[in-house]
Amino acid sequence: xxxxxxxxxxxxxxxxxxxxxxxxxxxxxxxxxxxxxxxxxxxxxxxxxxxxxxxxxxxxxxxxxxxxxxxxxxxxxxxxxxxxxxxxxxxxxxxxxxxxxxxxxxxxxxxxxxxxxxxxxxxxxxxxxxxxxxxxxxxxxxxxxxxxxxxxxxxxxxxxxxxxxxxxxxxxxxxxxxxxxxxxxxxxxxxxxxxxxxxxxxxxxxxxxxxxxxxxxxxxxxxxxxxxxxxxxxxxxxxxxxxxxxxxxxxxxxxxxxxxxxxxxxxxxxxxxxxxxxxxxxxxxxxxxxxxxxxxxxxxxxxxxxxxxxxxxxxxxxxxxxxxxxxxxxxxxxxxxxxxxxxxxxxxxxxxxxxxxxxxxxxxxxxxxxxxxxxxxxxxxxxxxxxxxxxxxxxxxxxxxxxxxxxxxxxxxxxxxxxxxxxxxxxxxxxxxxxxxxxxxxxxxxxxxxxxxxxxxx
Numbered sequence: 001x002x003x004x005x006x007x008x009x010x011x012x013x014x015x016x017x018x019x020x021x022x023x024x025x026x027x028x029x030x031x032x033x034x035x036x037x038x039x040x041x042x043x044x045x046x047x048x049x050x051x052x053x054x055x056x057x058x059x060x061x062x063x064x065x066x067x068x069x070x071x072x073x074x075x076x077x078x079x080x081x082x083x084x085x086x087x088x089x090x091x092x093x094x095x096x097x098x099x100x101x102x103x104x105x106x107x108x109x110x111x112x113x114x115x116x117x118x119x120x121x122x123x124x125x126x127x128x129x130x131x132x133x134x135x136x137x138x139x140x141x142x143x144x145x146x147x148x149x150x151x152x153x154x155x156x157x158x159x160x161x162x163x164x165x166x167x168x169x170x171x172x173x174x175x176x177x178x179x180x181x182x183x184x185x186x187x188x189x190x191x192x193x194x195x196x197x198x199x200x201x202x203x204x205x206x207x208x209x210x211x212x213x214x215x216x217x218x219x220x221x222x223x224x225x226x227x228x229x230x231x232x233x234x235x236x237x238x239x240x241x242x243x244x245x246x247x248x249x250x251x252x253x254x255x256x257x258x259x260x261x262x263x264x265x266x267x268x269x270x271x272x273x274x275x276x277x278x279x280x281x282x283x284x285x286x287x288x289x290x291x292x293x294x295x296x297x298x299x300x301x302x303x304x305x306x307x308x309x310x311x312x313x314x315x316x317x318x319x320x321x322x323x324x325x326x327x328x329x330x331x332x333x334x335x336x337x338x339x340x341x342x343x344x345x346x347x348x349x350x351x352x353x354x355x356x357x358x359x360x361x362x363x364x365x366x367x368x369x370x371x372x373x374x375x376x377x378x379x380x381x382x383x384x385x386x387x388x389x390x391x392x393x394x395x396x397x398x399x400x401x402x403x404x405x406x407x408x409x410x411x412x413x414x415x416x417x418x419x420x421x422x423x424x425x426x427x428x429x430x431x432x433x434x435x436x437x438x439x440x441x442x443x444x445x446x447x448x449x450x451x452x453x454x455x456x457x458x
Contacts, residue, residue, distance in 0.1 A: 023155070023157045026157050026158060026161055027157060027161060029161070030161035030162070030164065030165050031274075033165055033168075034164075034165055034168050035272050035273070035274070037165075037168040037169060037171075037172050038168060038268065038271065038272065039268070039272055039330070040172055041168070041171050041172050041175055042265065042268035042269070042331070043330050043331055044172070044175040044176065044179065045057060045175055045189070046261075046265050046268075046331045046332060046335060047331070047332055048175065048178065048179055048184055048189075049184060049186060049189075049261075050261070050334060051257075051258045051259075051261035051262055051265075051334060051335065052257055052258050052261060053184065053185075053186055053257075053261070054186075054260075054261035054264055054265065055256070055257030055258055055259070055260035055261035055262075055264065056123075056127050056186040056257050056261075057186035057189060057190060058248060058252065058257075058260055058261070058264045059120060059123050059127050059131065059252040059257060059260065060127060060130045060131045060134055060186055060187065060190045061131075061134060061190055062245060062248050062249055062252050063112070063116060063119050063120065063131060063249065063252065064112065064116075064131055064134040064135045064137050064138070065137060066241060066245060066249065067108055067109075067111075067112040067135070067138065068105075068108070068135075068137045068138040068141045069141075069237070069241060070108065070234070070238060070241075071101070071104045071105055071107075071108035071109075071138050071141070071142070072101055072104070072141060072142065072145075072146065072234075073100065073101070073104055073227065073230050073231060073234055074229070074230030074231055074232070074233035074234030074235075074237060074368075075097040075100060075101055075146060075226055075227075075230045076097075076145070076146055076149040077149075077229075077230060077233040077237070077363060077368070078093075078097065078225075078226045078227075078229040078230035078233060079093055079094060079097050079146070079149040079150050079153065079226070080149050080150070080152050080153040081153065081229055081363070081366070082153070082222075082225065082226065082229070083149075083150040083152075083153025083154050083212075084153035084154070084155075085153075087153070087154055088213070089222070090150045090153065090154060090212050090213070091212050091213050091214045091215055091216045092215060092216065092217065092218075092219050092222050093150065093222050093225075093226060094147060094150050094208070094212055094216055095215070095216035095217050095218045095219075096218040096219050096222040096223045096226055097146055097226055097230075098142065098143070098146055098147065098216075099218040099223070100218075100223055100226070100227070101141075101142035101146050102139065102142050102143070104142070105138045105139040105141070105142045106139075108138055109135050109136075109138045109139070112132075112135050112138070113132055113135060116128055116131050116132050116135075119249075119253060120252060120253060121253060122253055122254055122255075123252070123253075123257070126187070127186075127187075127257075130186065130187035130190060130191070133187075133190075133191060134190050134191070134194065136194050137194060137197075140194060140197050140198055143201055144197055144198070144200060144201055144204055145167075147204055147205055147208045148160055148163040148164065148204060148207070148208055150208070150212050151163070151208065151211060151212070154211065154212065156211050159207050159208075159211060162207075163204055163207060163208075166200055166204075167197060170193065170196040170197060170200070171193055171196075173196065174189060174192045174193050174196055175189065177192070178192065229368065232368040232369055232372065233363065233368040233371075235368070235369070235372040235376075237371075237375070238375075239372065239375035239376040239377075239378060239379035242375075242379040242382065242383075244352075246379065246382050246383065246386065246405075247263070247382070247386060247398040247399070247401060247402055248260070248263065248264065248267065250386060250387075250390075250398075251263060251395070251398060255390075255395070259394070259395050262335060262337055262338045262341065262395060263338070263341060263395045263398060263399075265327070265331050265335045265338045265342075266327075266338040266339075266341035266342040266345050266399065267345060269319075269323065269326075269327055269330075269331075269338070269342045269345075269346070270319070270342055270345035270346045270348065270349045271349065272319060273315045273316050273319050273346070273349050273353070274349060274352065274353065297364075297365065298421055298422075298423065301361045301364070301365065301421060301423075302421075302423050302427055302428055303435055304357060304361055305354075305357050305358055305361055305417075305428045305429070306427075306428065306429065306430065306431045306432070306435055307431060307435060308353070308354065308356075308357030309353075309354045309357065309428075309429050309431075310431050311353070312349075312350050312351075312353030312354045312357070313350055315350075315353070316346055316347070316349050316350035316353065317350075319346050319349070320343060320346045320347065323339060323342050323343050323346060324339055324343075327339050327342050340396055341395060341396055341398075341399045344396065344399035344400055344402075344403055345399050345402065345403075347403055348399070348402050348403040348406045351403070351406035351407055351409070351410050352406050354410060354429075355374075355406065355409050355410055355413055358410075358413050358414065358417055358428070359371045359374070359375075359413060361417075362413070362416070362417060362420070365420065365421075367416075367420055370413065370416035370417065370420060371413065371416075373412060373416060374409050374412035374413035374416060375409055377408050377409065377412045378405040378406060378408045378409035378412070379405065381404055381405050381408040382401050382402060382404070382405030382408075385400075385401040385404050385405070386398060386401040389401045414428065414429075
């Protein structure tokens with residue numbers, strides 16, 4: 001048998017035994033690709049620009065990207081939810097979401113243009129001007145990133161995973177092209193990426209419309225439904241984004257770009273594990289949402305969280321062990337000062353992985369407000385601790401503030417999850433014998449089917 005045939009047969013066996021496991025593995029594969037590309041882009045941008053230039057690039061991108069995410073009004077998550085609930089109407093939901101996001105883009109783009117000089121008051125005017133130009137990311141998000149979210153709700157995980165990987169590939173291509181052209185200007189890199197994203201508009205829509213049935217005409221009632229659920233998700237995701245980015249946003253305003261460059265590299269290293277940690281949650285959201293039996297929902301909910309938490313701890317422990325020698329080796333000796341920061345942020349990544357699985361599961365239960373309160377608590381704690389820790393420990397203090405904030409999120413989201421489901425904390429965090437039996441039975445069933453297929457093929 002050829003390698004391709006063996007792989008195709010193995011994948012068919014996994015899909016027939018457990019579509020859920022197949023979707024998780026597929027998502028892990030896409031996330032692993034994104035992690036590898038993210039590592040490569042982190043290395044290339046660091047070596048291409050050095051700490052100073054890397055800090056300037058971060059300053060150009062961070063505020064416009066944050067504004068763009070808010071401008072989407074939680075519509076991507078809302079599209080996943082309603083596409084899973086009402087698959088025959090996914091096209092109308094998609095058209096309604098895109099129409100609203102286009103209008104929102106114009107409003108937030110104008111407001112962002114006015115606010116950026118104040119938000120980046122300590123940065124050179126050239127950097128502020130480049131950040132203003134980078135605000136074009138907002139309409140690009142609306143037209144390129146929004147459309148493929150119904151695919152996840154409709155269980156079209158293969159095209160969804162491919163499409164969400166494309167922006168990472170484009171960023172890698174921009175960096176490689178700049179390397180060969182000898183262009184080492186942060187502004188050139190940022191604007192080239194926008195152009196690259198704009199080129200995939202029509203391919204994205206072609207893939208989506210081939211799988212999401214028309215009509216795509218906006219519908220007022222569906223706009224209302226999308227906004228109601230989306231704004232609730234946004235209320236939770238804004239604090240979540242602040243937990244992820246508040247440290248860098250504050251540093252982009254007050255801290256020299258050299259220190260920001262060190263911190264961004266540490267963030268990039270700790271984020272290497274995140275694609276693996278988010279895979280289970282990405283599949284759990286629609287899987288929990290589509291389950292109509294409450295008892296079945298809770299079984300999927302609890303088991304997914306238990307196994308996701310265990311995976312988060314194992315993956316980040318392995319990452320932490322190699323951090324001291326890997327960071328300077330990969331990014332260059334000029335970033336050796338980023339190692340302590342990377343270690344703290346790797347510990348924070350473990351908490352983030354657990355939080356992500358719980359929160360995605362809560363979205364599947366239709367409870368985005370529970371996420372809002374947890375992330376809001378984390379953002380408040382991060383904001384309170386950030387400045388004192390920055391003053392006392394410099395950029396290491398920002399990493400410690402993030403760690404404390406993520407720990408707060410975990411405590412609150414666990415509290416909300418137990419109240420909503422009746423599950424105990426132990427039942428959500430400690431893997432049981434039945435979990436391992438279940439996992440072993442799935443592996444055994446897949447192995448048996450593969451063995452039978454191998455025998456038949458021979």
